[in-house]
Amino acid sequence: MSAGTMQVTSKPGMYVVTGVSPLGVQTHFVGKDRRCTCGGGPNCRHVEAVADYLRRGGKRAPECHLAPASETPNPMVPSACPICEGEVRVLDVSGARPLWRCLADSSHYWQWRGELSGVRAFLTGSHPNKVGAFYGQSPKQRSAFLAAARQRLFAGGYTPL
Numbered sequence: 001m002s003a004g005t006m007q008v009t010s011k012p013g014m015y016v017v018t019g020v021s022p023l024g025v026q027t028h029f030v031g032k033d034r035r036c037t038c039g040g041g042p043n044c045r046h047v048e049a050v051a052d053y054l055r056r057g058g059k060r061a062p063e064c065h066l067a068p069a070s071e072t073p074n075p076m077v078p079s080a081c082p083i084c085e086g087e088v089r090v091l092d093v094s095g096a097r098p099l100w101r102c103l104a105d106s107s108h109y110w111q112w113r114g115e116l117s118g119v120r121a122f123l124t125g126s127h128p129n130k131v132g133a134f135y136g137q138s139p140k141q142r143s144a145f146l147a148a149a150r151q152r153l154f155a156g157g158y159t160p161l
Contacts, residue, residue, distance in 0.1 A: 006046070008053035010061040013091065014106075015053070017046040031106035032061055039107055082115075083108040 006019035015030045028046045029037045036046045054060065077098050081088050086104035102108035114120055137145065 006049040008050055008058060010059045012062050013101075015050045015061055017049050019049075029106075029110075031101070033106060035106045037107045037110045078112075081108050082112050 006017050009016045017028045017030055019026055030046050030050045034042050034047050036044045038044055077090055077100050078088055081102035084104050086102050088100050088102055091099035091101050100109055
């Protein structure tokens with residue numbers, strides 16, 4: 001998925017970058033602070049896609065009013081960032097889950113959502129759905145299995161995202 005094959009849409013305070021990869025459709029959010037939700041840093045391909053979009057005359061993301069969390073009495077909005085304890089600003093409270101942004105790092109909202117949904121617990125802990133030979137292996141055997149799978153994948157011409 002190169003910067004040219006990604007679709008960029010401007011939204012208040014951010015850009016939505018959508019593209020198709022071998023893993024399916026992927027959507028990332030790039031803030032005006034040049035931070036992407038993938039955590040790739042300022043040289044991430046999604047940030048580069050936004051820069052390319054703007055160079056080609058794309059519409060700039062309008063500024064958005066971010067109200068301090070204290071001004072929005074909503075129990076679903078934390079008073080401080082649950083990841084870094086930084087200042088939180090509210091983006092939108094109209095949906096089922098209010099959108100907020102950590103001023104220290106805009107990706108903290110999505111990290112928090114992953115924690116809240118149980119994704120991290122499922123991926124790192126034991127779970128009844130995790131049965132089979134792979135989960136019965138020792139960490140050393142599992143690492144060897146994953147290395148062999150990675151080698152087979154790249155031998156077939158797969159290019160990582």
